[in-house]
Amino acid sequence: MTEAVSFRGVSRYFGSVRAVDGVDLDIRDGEFFAMLGPSGSGKTTCLRLIAGFEQPTAGDIKIYGEQAAGVPPYRRNVNTVFQSYALFPHMNVRDNVAFGLRVKGAGKPERHKAAEDALAMVELAGFGDRRAGELSGGQRQRVALARALVNKPKVLLLDEPLGALDLKLREQMQEELRSLQRALGLTFVFVTHDQDEALSMADRVAVFANGKMQQVGTAEDIYRRPNSRFVADFVGSSNVVPADFVGAGPHDRWASLRPEDIRLDPLGHEAVVTSRAFHGRVIKLGLKLGNQSLTALIPATETLPQPGDKVRVGWDRARVHVMGNGA
Amino acid sequence: MSAGAILPARGGLAPRLLDWMMRHPAMFTFLLVLPIVLWLGIVYIGSLIALLMQSFFSIDEFSGVVKHEFTLSTYAELLRPANFDIILRTVVMAAAVTLASAAIAFPIAYYAARYAKGKWKALFYIGIMLPLWSSYLVKVYAWKLVLAKEGILTWIFEKLHLMWLLDGLLALPVVGGNSLSVSYLGTFIVFIYIWLPYMIIPVQAALERVPGAMMEAASDLGATPGQSFRMVLFPLALPGIVAGSIFTFALTLGDYIIPQIIGSGRLFIGQAVYVQQGTAGNIPLAAAFTVVPIVIMGVYLWGARKMGAFDAL
Numbered sequence: 001m002t003e004a005v006s007f008r009g010v011s012r013y014f015g016s017v018r019a020v021d022g023v024d025l026d027i028r029d030g031e032f033f034a035m036l037g038p039s040g041s042g043k044t045t046c047l048r049l050i051a052g053f054e055q056p057t058a059g060d061i062k063i064y065g066e067q068a069a070g071v072p073p074y075r076r077n078v079n080t081v082f083q084s085y086a087l088f089p090h091m092n093v094r095d096n097v098a099f100g101l102r103v104k105g106a107g108k109p110e111r112h113k114a115a116e117d118a119l120a121m122v123e124l125a126g127f128g129d130r131r132a133g134e135l136s137g138g139q140r141q142r143v144a145l146a147r148a149l150v151n152k153p154k155v156l157l158l159d160e161p162l163g164a165l166d167l168k169l170r171e172q173m174q175e176e177l178r179s180l181q182r183a184l185g186l187t188f189v190f191v192t193h194d195q196d197e198a199l200s201m202a203d204r205v206a207v208f209a210n211g212k213m214q215q216v217g218t219a220e221d222i223y224r225r226p227n228s229r230f231v232a233d234f235v236g237s238s239n240v241v242p243a244d245f246v247g248a249g250p251h252d253r254w255a256s257l258r259p260e261d262i263r264l265d266p267l268g269h270e271a272v273v274t275s276r277a278f279h280g281r282v283i284k285l286g287l288k289l290g291n292q293s294l295t296a297l298i299p300a301t302e303t304l305p306q307p308g309d310k311v312r313v314g315w316d317r318a319r320v321h322v323m324g325n326g327a
Numbered sequence: 328m329s330a331g332a333i334l335p336a337r338g339g340l341a342p343r344l345l346d347w348m349m350r351h352p353a354m355f356t357f358l359l360v361l362p363i364v365l366w367l368g369i370v371y372i373g374s375l376i377a378l379l380m381q382s383f384f385s386i387d388e389f390s391g392v393v394k395h396e397f398t399l400s401t402y403a404e405l406l407r408p409a410n411f412d413i414i415l416r417t418v419v420m421a422a423a424v425t426l427a428s429a430a431i432a433f434p435i436a437y438y439a440a441r442y443a444k445g446k447w448k449a450l451f452y453i454g455i456m457l458p459l460w461s462s463y464l465v466k467v468y469a470w471k472l473v474l475a476k477e478g479i480l481t482w483i484f485e486k487l488h489l490m491w492l493l494d495g496l497l498a499l500p501v502v503g504g505n506s507l508s509v510s511y512l513g514t515f516i517v518f519i520y521i522w523l524p525y526m527i528i529p530v531q532a533a534l535e536r537v538p539g540a541m542m543e544a545a546s547d548l549g550a551t552p553g554q555s556f557r558m559v560l561f562p563l564a565l566p567g568i569v570a571g572s573i574f575t576f577a578l579t580l581g582d583y584i585i586p587q588i589i590g591s592g593r594l595f596i597g598q599a600v601y602v603q604q605g606t607a608g609n610i611p612l613a614a615a616f617t618v619v620p621i622v623i624m625g626v627y628l629w630g631a632r633k634m635g636a637f638d639a640l
Binding site for chain 2: 051052053072073074078079080082083084086087088089090099100102103104147148151
């Protein structure tokens with residue numbers, strides 16, 4: 001089967017800065033693919049390489065088997081939802097959504113019909129006559145989505161599209177995007193720095209750092225079996241400790257132990273509480289076990305230890321993941 | 328002694344006045360606006376109204392004395408062929424200068440807004456503004472020498488074996504002439520040179536406000552570079568172009584020095600005003616001539632607004 005997008009040894013340098021550095025990547029047809037990483041990790045540049053806003057310094061990009069290097073954005077059947085939405089301020093919502101069809105020469109009745117349908121799909125039916133400036137952030141987001149989807153792209157690129165929304169709206173949009181993607185069966189490529197968002201939405205996640213792809217896999221893979229200290233720590237802020245400390249392997253290996261996997265256990269190891277923060281459902285404890293600092297998340301229902309208290313903690317050996325050599 | 332939650336009031340007239348103003352913000356606004364209102368209301372609008380009233384008077388043909396009776400006969404005089412030619416000539420020149428300035432300014436402004444960074448941007452601003460710091464008269468006289476038959480421009484055309492081109496241009500009816508310095512073409516070139524900065528700066532400011540993502544979005548949605556320009560960049564830059572054209576158009580309408588020094592010697596509105604109020608002593612006709620650019624600019628701004636030039640502001 002043809003991959004939706006495939007990178008082979010793709011690099012993009014800006015002067016001496018290696019924004020993307022030798023990335024090999026395959027995005028499958030019809031999957032929801034997330035690119036996760038801190039700012040400056042190269043994830044957005046990868047997205048821009050797919051859109052055609054950037055050209056690779058080296059390497060080979062194929063979109064559905066077709067060579068994409070050197071092809072300008074307007075000749076790619078790929079559409080982007082921008083972080084800033086980038087709605088045209090001098091047009092109303094309908095003309096914004098119909099823009100892609102207009103430049104491809106569609107007639108007025110046809111493109112207005114398509115625009116109305118696309119607006120209905122994002123639950124903005126009847127908003128066609130409004131100006132972009134009159135809409136709320138969430139509504140603009142939906143218009144940007146409709147404007148991209150109306151072109152029936154082969155791949156939809158989303159550049160931190162939920163970044164500017166408040167938490168409630170964010171969660172609602174996450175769900176809507178997910179169900180929209182399932183309903184349309186389209187390939188979505190989603191860039192985010194929010195690991196919760198990536199893990200909860202995507203079929204597969206690629207973690208980026210320093211222009212390189214660190215790991216790619218299902219959300220569970222990435223979370224349960226991180227292949228490096230960076231991935232373990234960036235995705236769900238793990239406790240990265242020497243493997244022998246948690247009794248899971250030799251001293252020269254690193255192991256990842258998730259904070260939520262540490263529990264209060266009367267038969268466990270003795271530790272000193274160094275800090276405590278209340279998070280509603282859970283309590284975040286800073287612990288000192290010998291010389292090793294650990295973070296633990298424990299249910300808020302338990303009797304709460306104070307900083308300075310001695311507690312006994314334990315963990316399930318099966319939950320400890322030992323990472324590869326040199327990681 | 329440790330300070331309390333409320334600091335003691337400071338003595339003296341100025342601090343007390345400031346405290347009082349803090350409690351009466353409306354009074355503060357009033358005092359702030361008062362000089363502007365006085366200036367605009369009395370000095371500016373007042374003298375304009377006085378001028379307007381003059382245009383409704385007429386001059387006694389025999390005695391040359393202004394008759395202080397309201398009449399439209401002075402405006403009727405504007406429509407006499409000799410006077411109407413002056414108006415037509417000035418408006419056509421102003422329109423041509425504006426269009427050419429916009430066409431020349433756009434790429435320069437685009438480069439400055441999109442690509443120039445740091446040191447280059449500072450250099451751009453200095454380059455654009457520098458001509459504005461030197462005397463207008465000196466520049467115009469310099470251009471007279473540049474454009475003269477024995478001037479450097481003729482010399483360059485000669486050296487490049489392009490004299491046929493220059494001669495061809497000068498042989499054109501109406502706009503041509505004996506040399507560039509005594510033709511409408513010369514007037515046109517100097518007008519563009521003098522007013523160009525007033526077009527570049529607002530266009531650059533307008534382009535600066537168009538986010539890069541906007542152009543990427545157009546391209547992403549399938550617009551070719553030409554379509555992106557027509558459907559996104561140009562409409563978004565239009566307020567800047569209109570703002571610039573208000574300068575170039577209005578300044579050309581009113582200028583009386585450039586066409587006097589460089590050109591065919593035929594009058595423009597500004598010169599007509601100068602002649603009528605000075606040598607001819609016909610203040611009412613001079614006032615009527617002055618009203619023409621005001622009316623034209625009013626219609627122009629109204630039209631620009633209708634066309635939605637200010638929508639994206």
